[in-house]
Amino acid sequence: MSEKFAGLLEFARDHARTVIAPNVQRWNETKAWPRSASDMAGAAGLMGLYAPEDWGGQGLPLSEGIQVYEQLGLGDGAYAFALSMHNICTFAACGYGTQAFKEQWAGDLTSGGKLANFALTEPQSGSDPMKMFTGATINGDNTWTISGAKAWVSLAGEADVYFTVVKTSDAPGHKDMAMIAIPADAPGISFGPRYDTPSYNFLPMSEMYLNEVVVSEDNIILPIGQGFQGSLMAIDIARVSIAAGCCGLMQTALDTALSYSKNRKMFGGKNIELDGIQWMLGEVATDLEVSKLLYRKAAEALGTPEGPLMAAHAKRFVPDAAVKAANTCTQVLGGMGLLQSYGLDRLSRLAQMLRIVDGTTEISRVVIGRALQKRAEGLPDLPVPKGYGEPSGERSSMTTE
Numbered sequence: 001m002s003e004k005f006a007g008l009l010e011f012a013r014d015h016a017r018t019v020i021a022p023n024v025q026r027w028n029e030t031k032a033w034p035r036s037a038s039d040m041a042g043a044a045g046l047m048g049l050y051a052p053e054d055w056g057g058q059g060l061p062l063s064e065g066i067q068v069y070e071q072l073g074l075g076d077g078a079y080a081f082a083l084s085m086h087n088i089c090t091f092a093a094c095g096y097g098t099q100a101f102k103e104q105w106a107g108d109l110t111s112g113g114k115l116a117n118f119a120l121t122e123p124q125s126g127s128d129p130m131k132m133f134t135g136a137t138i139n140g141d142n143t144w145t146i147s148g149a150k151a152w153v154s155l156a157g158e159a160d161v162y163f164t165v166v167k168t169s170d171a172p173g174h175k176d177m178a179m180i181a182i183p184a185d186a187p188g189i190s191f192g193p194r195y196d197t198p199s200y201n202f203l204p205m206s207e208m209y210l211n212e213v214v215v216s217e218d219n220i221i222l223p224i225g226q227g228f229q230g231s232l233m234a235i236d237i238a239r240v241s242i243a244a245g246c247c248g249l250m251q252t253a254l255d256t257a258l259s260y261s262k263n264r265k266m267f268g269g270k271n272i273e274l275d276g277i278q279w280m281l282g283e284v285a286t287d288l289e290v291s292k293l294l295y296r297k298a299a300e301a302l303g304t305p306e307g308p309l310m311a312a313h314a315k316r317f318v319p320d321a322a323v324k325a326a327n328t329c330t331q332v333l334g335g336m337g338l339l340q341s342y343g344l345d346r347l348s349r350l351a352q353m354l355r356i357v358d359g360t361t362e363i364s365r366v367v368i369g370r371a372l373q374k375r376a377e378g379l380p381d382l383p384v385p386k387g388y389g390e391p392s393g394e395r396s397s398m399t400t401e
């Protein structure tokens with residue numbers, strides 16, 4: 001492990017312990033994004049993890065950078081998620097943005113001085129992005145005029161720039177999609193009422209309305225024809241990042257349960273001495289180890305043909321394991337597990353949120369199912385007995401009589 005990578009992991013762990021965990025309850029009550037905390041993370045290098053050093057980034061491979069969210073997830077999964085989305089946008093800007101865009105934005109994004117987020121989802125198109133309609137028309141001077149509405153925009157009103165997926169024609173399908181960076185101060189951009197999400201209210205989220213917003217062609221991140229494929233690549237990185245954050249969440253849930261259980265007196269001994277409690281917590285510990293191996297393997301596969309499938313495996317398995325872990329650990333504390341001060345109720349809700357964002361568990365199953373169908377095509381045929389399953393009532397050749 002390089003010294004730089006080790007230092008970033010250590011900073012992230014410390015940031016989770018000393019900045020996020022002690023303050024997250026207050027952040028939620030005040031419903032305010034902790035900009036001073038994300039500024040600190042930026043100053044330490046956490047906002048340009050995969051961006052090249054030439055643009056002020058850390059130049060880490062995805063397989064290393066993603067491990068930072070496991071550490072941040074020890075403090076809060078929604079905070080880890082927001083930073084992961086910023087890092088994906090920054091990576092896209094430095095890798096695919098125009099020279100003019102990079103010169104204007106890259107330094108501020110990699111330092112965290114400016115925040116970015118990704119806007120794909122629309123009110124009528126979540127799991128099914130083919131139903132999106134936010135559109136751009138290209139003007140005679142090559143500027144783009146964008147109109148439409150996005151939904152579930154994280155860092156709404158807080159980010160300085162929104163990497164927005166748009167259609168550029170009325171044709172169905174994705175071949176006309178592009179991604180363009182829309183600055184928050186562009187005339188015609190506005191935000192709806194904030195979604196009320198008590199367990200992560202510090203992360204502002206709302207709809208984003210684009211009313212004839214005019215943007216320079218310098219801001220094109222992915223040109224027409226590449227917007228959808230590029231978004232899928234971004235979502236794969238996000239899926240593995242979410243799985244990494246979930247591992248931090250599971251570790252915190254487990255440690256909370258252990259810290260309580262070793263002191264809770266019952267039946268002449270301690271809660272932790274009961275076999276049943278050890279089995280419950282043992283399952284959480286095994287799921288945590290499996291989850292770490294899975295997300296790290298998926299992170300290594302990103303950028304290879306196996307990447308999308310591995311990301312789907314990680315996103316399908318790990319957030320489910322996190323929901324189970326948070327609920328099991330709550331159960332271990334008995335009634336005390338329900339009190340806000342122990343934080344387990346927040347972890348349960350966060351884990352459930354992480355099952356949904358950036359492609360639900362069910363959508364991961366769809367990706368895995370398609371890969372299995374493809375694999376089946378390449379396998380030798382196992383014959384289905386003649387007549388077996390025919391609705392005609394014809395006797396199958398397996399019938400013994």
Ligand SMILES: Cc1cc2nc3c(=O)[nH]c(=O)nc-3n(C[C@H](O)[C@H](O)[C@H](O)COP(=O)(O)OP(=O)(O)OC[C@H]3O[C@@H](n4cnc5c(N)ncnc54)[C@H](O)[C@@H]3O)c2cc1C
Pocket residue numbers: 085117118119120121125126127128151152153154155205353356357358359360361362363366
């Ligand atoms: C906290 C949070 C932050 C978010 N931040 C952003 C953001 O910054 N930018 C952004 O673009 N988006 C963001 N999203 C949106 C997120 O990606 C979508 O919520 C997600 O893709 C699901 O879409 P949906 O909510 O419209 O659910 P729907 O698509 O309406 O799905 C409803 C249900 O149907 C299920 N379903 C769908 N298809 C199938 C199928 N084929 N088989 C079986 N079941 C199916 C789903 O799994 C789900 O359970 C965020 C969401 C959350 C919760």
